Amino acid sequence: MNKITLLFFLLFSSIIWSQTVERELILKDADTNLPIVDATVYIVRTKQSLLSNSNGVVTFDLKGTTNITVTHTAYDKITLKSSILTEKQYTIYLKSNLNDLDEIVVSRKHPQKILKDLIKNSIAKLNVPARLKVYSREFFKLNGNYSYYTDGLMNFQIFSKANNFKSNILVEQNRSYGLVEQEITENLLGYNFNNIMENYYNFKYLEPLLESKALKEYDFAIKIYSANKDYYLLTASPTENAKGLLDDYTIIYDPNKKMIVEVSSFVSQATLSKIKEKNSRGAKNIYKSLFKTIYRIDGNHYYLLTSKEEIAFERIDKKKVTDVEVRNYFVTTQFSTKNFLFDESDVFKDKNLFNRKNTILTEYWNDSGLVPTDEEKSIIEAIGKL
Structure with a gap:
């Protein structure tokens, strides 16, 4: 790759990633396929927090590359690279943390x-x-x-x-x-x-x-x-x-x-x-x-x-x-x-x-x-x- 081609490629990439694009995530339970409500989606670059609605939907604007974390008290945390979100809409399946534990915690304190x-x-x-x-x-x-x-x-x-x-x-x-x-x-x-x-x-x-x-x-x-x-x-x-x-x-x-x-x-x-x-x-x-x-x-x-x-x-x-x-x-x-x-x-x-x-x-x-x-x-x- 010569210098002119490389310069064009870098310039083109800079333009692409300086653009703001809208993305929509649909969060679903991996086992039941049901939407997940109240999951937190955190955009690391902009430090923006978003909450999934009753349909499991979150929308946000992306400008440049960033990590995106998805957390919920009942599911495993996942981290996404924004670079993989090349389409406008994605369905993300979260794995439930649900286990068979139902143990009473015994404590001297009430x-x-x-x-x-x-x-x-x-x-x-x-x-x-x-x-x-x-x-x-x-x-x-x-x-x-x-x-x-x-x-x-x-x-x-x-x-x-x-x-x-x-x-x-x-x-x-x-x-x-x-x-x-x-x-x-x-x-x-x-x-x-x-x-x-x-x-x-x-x-x-x-x-x-x-x-x-x-x-x-x-x-x-x-x-x-x-x-x-x-x-x-x-x-x-x-x-x-x-x-x-x-x-x-x-x-x-x-x-x-x-x-x-x-x-x-x-x-x-x-x-x-x-x-x-x-x-x-x-x-x-x-x-x-x-x-x-x-x-x-x-x-x-x-x-x-x-x-x-x-x-x-x-x-x-x-x-x-x-x-x-x-x-x-x-x-x-x-x-x-x-x-x-x-x-x-x-x-x-x-x-x-x-x-x-x-x-x-x-x-x-x-x-x-x-x-x-x-x-x-x-x-x-x-x-x-x-």
Whole structure:
């Protein structure tokens, strides 16, 4: 190869790899062929995190060569070279970590005490100060019909004082569609951005398990996590005689690092069936409630990766019953320990994005870290026409 040919080849290669191309991965279970939800796809070059949706789909832009890692608590980690992704769409099969282990972990400490220690250590290990670039998405359903939608791309600068986590928020872009009655808007039970990081970084959703009465209300157990032998699974389920709207909890954690990886809870139908309906004005009869957070451990970095919440209830008004359902997603697309510069006047101080004027500079939702499913796209489009 002469010098002119070599120079042309290098120049052509540089042009090719400087171009941005879109790629789509479909993540599936190697044994069942079912889509894998909540898998993390990490683009090493851009330090971008993405989360697979309910169809197992992740989309992202590639510019140049990079490694791509795919992780999930229940599957073997894999690393891909971007150079092999020559087509627009690829199906990736992950091998399940599922094993026959169902061993109870025996300890002199009560699981509640272990949980307290886990929370204390996890709080200490969370990177603060830090900056999280976050995509938030919320669906609002009124009387069985989707009637409101909002999403936004935001920067959270987290700081703390004696484990009292606070954050400054800058909204880059956002959009809101649909109409919501004023009386319902005040009771959406959607994300409250004023304290959301404080809640997640203090593991506030686990507080009911730390109270002394929880020893009587819950059955605690710790097992080796059957989907990944490197993790333990701590469960807390309401006892048969427990009263009230109590959640079933599962906490996945690393027993060596003593750090929480995942928290999920839901109110079971068995619990709901024992709850007496309220008829007083302003009362809320909850019939669905679930919550899930995932935290990422990446070397010395430890931070909130994603959360999902769903709640549905009947609100008793003076002359009618209103059915309300809210579904929220929260995804950290990029993490940094560096602070960003801002003017105090730019800080977002409202509780949510519902009343904020739309600011759309790019189609940011296409690079949000969480691809909407076809069903969600149709819902968003329909609400946008209201």
